[in-house]
Amino acid sequence: MESGMEEIPVKVAVRIRPLLSKEVLHNHQVCVRLVPNTQQIIIGKDRVFTFDFVFGKNSTQEEVYTVCIKPLLVSLTEGYNATVFAYGQTGSGKTYTIGGGHIASVSEDEKGIIPRAIQELFQHISENHDIDFHVKVSYIEVYKEELRDLLELETSVKELHIREDEKGNTGRISALKSGVLDFSCVLKLFLPSLEIAYSLLILEKKLNFQNIN
Numbered sequence: 635m636e637s638g639m640e641e642i643p644v645k646v647a648v649r650i651r652p653l654l655s656k657e658v659l660h661n662h663q664v665c666v667r668l669v670p671n672t673q674q675i676i677i678g679k680d681r682v683f684t685f686d687f688v689f690g691k692n693s694t695q696e697e698v699y700t701v702c703i704k705p706l707l708v709s710l711t712e713g714y715n716a717t718v719f720a721y722g723q724t725g726s727g728k729t730y731t732i733g734g735g736h737i738a739s740v741s742e743d744e745k746g747i748i749p750r751a752i753q754e755l756f757q758h759i760s761e762n763h764d765i766d767f768h769v770k771v772s773y774i775e776v777y778k779e780e781l782r783d784l785l786e787l788e789t790s791v792k793e794l795h796i797r798e799d800e801k802g803n804t805g806r807i808s809a810l811k812s813g814v815l816d817f818s819c820v821l822k823l824f825l826p827s828l829e830i831a832y833s834l835l836i837l838e839k840k841l842n843f844q845n846i847n
């Protein structure tokens with residue numbers, strides 16, 4: 635781990651997506667570029683911004699996952715909480731990057747963060763028989779300040795809330811959380827859900843250290 639990494643609880647990555655064919659057709663121009671060998675982008679002619687990670691238009695799903703998410707997955711398996719969310723204007727590539735749309739049908743290379751993280755989590759679980767893991771999944775859409783349970787679409791938005799627990803931690807969401815045993819169980823849960831504009835996946839696990847010598 636890089637020195638000082640523990641002290642920064644929030645990291646921000648920026649990903650530039652390539653122009654879509656229809657944008658090329660309409661002669662749209664790219665207005666943002668990377669500064670080579672830095673973590674900076676330039677918007678327009680000279681507005682420079684620095685981020686924790688920057689990814690250019692040729693960046694792959696694997697690269698984004700490996701650089702930004704894999705370290706969080708490792709921390710998660712060590713008992714830390716981790717949250718990843720995609721933010722950006724419509725059409726900027728949130729769903730593509732987070733991997734929330736058509737999760738079961740995209741090619742291996744195109745898979746986004748969610749399927750990669752789930753796969754790796756279960757891989758870790760299968761390699762650690764001496765630890766008792768319980769994995770539950772919530773899949774919710776946050777749109778215009780309202781929450782929707784994408785695993786239980788008929789649940790009223792009024793029944794879903796983000797709450798603080800007694801220690802002041804936010805994130806307790808009263809959405810359905812199904813216990814899942816492996817990657818295919820998660821895929822089955824995701825299949826009926828809609829493609830979403832903004833998604834948040836919370837993987838909760840409980841570690842039982844009693845079996846560790």
Ligand SMILES: Nc1ncnc2c1ncn2[C@@H]1O[C@H](COP(=O)(O)OP(=O)(O)OP(=O)(O)O)[C@@H](O)[C@H]1O
Pocket residue numbers: 650651652654691722723724725726727728729730731830831832
């Ligand atoms: N890195 C990328 N490489 C190739 N295509 C991409 C990339 N990012 C996004 N796209 C494509 O750009 C289009 C818009 O992306 P996406 O649907 O992910 O945007 P969004 O931010 O989720 O939009 P909305 O908020 O409207 O749902 C899609 O056709 C998607 O396949």
